[in-house]
Amino acid sequence: MGSFRLIGRGVLLGVITPFFMFSCSKENYLGKFEEGMEQVLEKVSPSIVAIMVKDGEGNTKKVGSGVVISDNMILTTQSCVGDIDENLTIKLQNGKELYPEQIDLICSDYETNICFIKLKTSGLPKVEFAQNEKIKAGALGIAVGNCPYSKGVKVNWGILGRSWIGGEDPYDEALLILDAKLGPEAGGTPVFNNSGQLIGIVEGKIEGEDNLALILPASTCQKVHQALEKEGYIDRGWIGIYVDLGGGAEEEEQMLIVSQTPSPGPAFKSGVHAGDIIVRLNGKKIPHPLEFRKLVSMSQPGSKIHLTLNRDGHLLEKELSIEPAPRLIGLRRCSNRSI
DSSP: OEEEEEETTEEEEEEEOOOHHHHTSSSOHHHHHHHHHHHHHHHHGGGEEEEEEEOTTSOEEEEEEEEEEETTEEEEEHHHHOSTTSEEEEEOTTSOEEOGGGEEEEEEETTTTEEEEEESOOOOOOOEEOOGGGOOTTOEEEEEEOOTTOSSOEEEEEEEEEOSSOOSSSSOOOOEEEESOOOTTOTTOEEEOTTSEEEEEEEEEETTEEEEEEEEEHHHHHHHHHHHHHHSSOOOEEOOOEEEEEEOSSGGGEEEEEEEOOTTSHHHHTTOOTTOEEEEETTEEOSSTTHHHHHHHTSOTTOEEEEEEEETTEEEEEEEEOEEOOOOGGGTTOTTSOO
16 A cells, blocks of 8 residues: 655655565566556546535535546546535646536436536546456555645555445445545545556545545446436335344345334335235345345336235235335445335
8 A cells, every 4th residue: 555646747656565575576566566557647647637615605615536437527426526506616637627617417326426527618538447347356456536735646556355335226336445545535536457447436434444445336337327327317216114134044044024114105105014024026036135125226216016925924915106215315325224
């Protein structure tokens, strides 16, 4: 883990993890590593933007980063941008600043925390997405973003890993982990592989783990972009059920048990009770208990689903009307939410 700062066309080597084996070899591996890093930075740096959110008096409230993914589209996080009515300033690497009147559209998805900023201007240099199957645990991840104290871009690198966080939403794949210490302004910072291809963007840090950053995979960003480009928003289905896992230790022995049906949700209205065991969804056995949320989320609001329930040994059929899922940003990816 270490950091670079790019100044103009050169690179200043800052803090670097010691590579003792490099110094003991006749080969200048450290020089080759530095050369490879410079090549990545030269390729991607023109596509990195700084995003500043200001209050009504013009004072900067938040600073983050973004990356150009098409000639007029910037990818960042919803947390970085905040409410779309806030005053955004986007700064390009050539020093040019873009103001709200130069922004055509802002589209955010609350569940995945992904945001796209469409500009009225075009011709910006864009990055290339990495293929999902080429993103492997143990690979090098290079985070290229901005901070208030760096001239140009600030760079950190570390080892990539996969996490168990996320993956229950139709659009949201499990987050990646980058073993690197990033500052509070790192939201939206793009992360690249050693070929300069986009792996994902920084969402935040794991609480209590300063040296681990959570990365939204590029594949998630692409899926959300396609959906938002088509509809302008993503509506997820909701039936108002809290569930617990019960049964045996083996996966095939586990079952979904309804723990709560808050009023006035669809499940409450349809007579689903706490203690009911969910046997089937739309006539099909649920392939895995954790898939239940994903299947409900994929259902279109306004449509109906059928649940087969086991109540005290008797099978019941219930029809539920799908409603739009509540947008509880503070509970993003929380498995304890209602479904």
